[in-house]
Each structure stands twice: as C-alpha cells, then as structure tokens.
Amino acid sequence: MKEVFVIGSGIIPFGRHHERSLVDMGAEAAYLALKDSGLTPSRMGVGFFANGLAGRLFGDHTVGQNVFWEVGINRIPVINVENACTSGSTGFYLARNMVAAGQVEAAIVVGAEKMCVPEFGLINSGETEIDTQLGMVAPAGFALRAVRHMQEFGTTVEQLAQVAVKNRGHAAENPVAQFREPVTVKEVLESPMIVDPLTRLQCCPIADGAAAVVLASGSLASHAERKVRVDAAVLCTGSYGNPQDLVRWETDYTTCGLAYENAGISPEDLDLVECHDAFTISEILHYEALGLCKEGEGGRFVEEGHSKLGGRIPVNVSGGLLSRGHPVGATGVAQIYEIVTQLRGEAGPRQVAGARVGLAHCMGGDKAGDSKSCTVAVFSV
C-alpha cells in the first residue's frame, strides 16, 4: 500500500439552500477542493460522488457525472456512491484505496445533499424494510439505545443534553455550521419531545450542503506543504446476529478497533475526533466504542468536559451533525474536511492546539438492531 495524503478540501455553508441545485452545490465544493489542492482537474484519476437521497426526493440518479463535468473533470471513471449516512466517507474509503493501490495518482471525493424540501418527514432505512413498516424511524432507533444506556449505566437526560450544549458551543466558531447560537441544558430538555427521551435539540437537523476533498499519492503530494496523511480508512458492516446489544454497539466497536489497528495507534494518541452525533446519545455511545472512556461512562465523560474544546480529547469541534446539520451524502466528507482543517492548523478560534492526529467516524443505516455501515478514518501530520 502506498502512502496517501489529502491535499485539498472544500465546503459550502450547511443550511437551507432553496435556490440552489444539488449539482450547483456539489460543483462549488469540488471547485474549492481542486483550487485548494493546486492540481488541475485533468490530474484527477477518478471521481467519487456521494449522495443519499436524490433518487428518492427528485428521481435523480448518476449525478456525479454532472457535478464533475462542471469542474472540468471528464474522461475518467466517475462513480456514484450511496451508503446511507456514510455515503461520503464510503466515497473517501474507495478513493483512498485506489490511490493506495497505485491505480491512480489523484482522486476527488464530493459529498452533496439537497434535502430541505416540504414534507421531508423522518428518515428511515428503506420504505419496504420490515422494521420501517413497523414504525422504525431514525430517532427511534437511537432513543431505544438511550433508554438502555440510562437503564444499565444510570446515564441522565442532563448528560444527554450536555452533548447538544457542547456541540452548539463549538459551532459558534464554525462559519459553515447551520446553528451557531448557544443553548443551555434547560433549553435542550424543554424543546419539544420527538422520541422519548430525545428532544428536538438532541436530534440533528436536516440541511442542504456539500463538501469535497482531493487525495494524492506521496509522489504527487510531495510538493504540497499543507498535506495531511491518511493513516487508515476502514468500512465495516455488522453481523446482524441476534440478540444485538443496544449499548455495546457491535459495528461501532468493530470498526473503531480495526481503524486503530490499521493506523497503529491507540485512543490516547488522538488529538481530536469528529464523530457521528446524529443524536446526543450517539456521541455518548461513540466515546465508548472509540475507547475515549470506559464502557458506560460516556454520560459522565461529556458532563466532566473531557470532550469539549480545551478538554482531554475534543469531539466535534465543528459543532457536529447536531449544529452543522446533516446533509446525508455530504456529512462524511464534511467530517474529514474538519479534521484536515484542524491538522493544518487553519481552524481559527476553534483550533485544537497542537493537533497532529485526528479521527473521523461516521455511521449509517439501521438493520436488525445494528447499523448498516460504519466508517473510521485516521489522519496525521
């Protein structure tokens, strides 16, 4: 395997972009990443375009070819990726593998989503799936984990709320985040109940948005001063054995362990983490799966401030999905954008001082009490 670097990244503000098309947003992110990389479009050997919902919402397919054509990328393999919330990070996984294998010298990954449309409703794992027909919606799957975590470990609703408060605090310094006003524990808990015990401010908001990164081989990246090394990129599915443990999340633990092994590091080596805080309980579960704290102690970990900027291991200094918003196909790439920005030392007021090793973690879909997909990538400078 050859060394792989991220040498360019781009993002557009996440939020409601009623006037913009999916292609328009994706093309802007691609343009920004290309310009940032210093490479011309003709140097790209492959392009991955990640999107989760255009087929369902607009009847659009194979959108990547339209996006890449707009930024002068053509006559190369263009691959459209759908893997639920991990669509973007799956595109990154594939791009990294192709560069590492020496198949291409450079690759571009664009994740984009347009989902702020009337009557969007709650996201599910597929209309015809057995659980969907029995009323499973994304927040319910996480609420069922929260209920168990509270039952088994005594985690409190105040601790859950602390995740939302912390990430909002971080978002204040992130210009691309959708919600940047601070919130209090009281406000979080008093916002409308969506699915017990998760209130509205504990659920990530929908958003339109796009992000992109350019990857390059060691030889092509040798000129780049702001390059960030990719130490691992893993993708796992679950076993879907029965019964599933709702709080010791199999695919989460498996994927995180594999990423540490591949990168040759342990949790103590990390300077920051971007994880899939789709709901407050998610971040608490991910602390534990990532080994940032012991099993069952995730609630206390956030309460004691270990995961905030300036704490022992800052988590979601971008504001996370809870504040940035969750444009499904863009999220996985946006997390990598944040890690790259931090490791370059370019994050301004939200900079993690001296950050040298960062991790991006994403999960997607729901199947038989586990998730369908989990990705973890480790980066360093």
Added chain:
Amino acid sequence: MNDFEQQRKSDIRPVNPGTFTIPEDSETPPELTGGFCPSCRASYYPRPKYCPGCLGEVTVRPVGRCGTIHSFTIIRTRPPLGLPQPYGVGFIDLAGTGLRVFGLLDPDQLQEMRIGDRVCLSVRELGHDGRGETRVRPVFTLESGSTQ
C-alpha cells in the same frame, strides 16, 4: 367473528406478509413467523432465504408470541404510515427462541409499559401502507390485556 368481519379481515392485507400469523378464529393467538436452520440450530426473524451461517435451507417456523420488553420508546412527532400519534415501538426478547425483535407496542398502553414487562402479540388494523391503504400490523400488548 361473523361473516362480515371475516370477509372484511381478509380484505385488509398485512404488512410484511409471512412474518406473522393472522388467526382464523379468536381462540388461536397470533405469533411471529421466522425461520430455523436445522444444521446451525439457529432461529431467525425475519426468515432469510439461506442460512447466513451455512447457506443451508431455512425452514419456516414460529419464533414466538410473548416476551419481555428490553427497551421501548414513544414517537411523539408526526408519525409515518398513518400510525397513531403518539405511537410506541420497542425491542422484545421473545420467550423460547430468545430472539430480540423490533415491534410496535399497543398505543393505548404506552403510559403503563416498563422495561421488563411481559407482552404478547396481537394483530390489528393499524396505519396504512404508505399510499393510504389500511394494513394489519402485529402489535405487542401487556400480557394482562393481550386477549385477541
């Protein structure tokens, strides 16, 4: 059940056909239908086409009717599929096979339900198929109120 009700019941189609029984008479309780691999001695719900353990044949088999609530929650926001607002869902640990299955909970009993409570399956017209056509769904009810 009179003839009219019998006719009416047969007209309303179930969600996830083949995953639960709809008894013909009021004496027979409904149950979940899953699969069993004789080689691996593994139970499945829902039934996969092949056994993921050995790729052998999976026979159709009842996997349970009653169990205990492992976790449950109440969805208070606008419900999908014409389900009641609010409605409840949970994971149930089935007695016998030990399978932990996801399912709907009786919307009229949500306030009384607790983790560890014993529930049994019932079937009823609840919600629609996404296009407005009524569907029969399996619903777990507290054991004391689990008569058909």
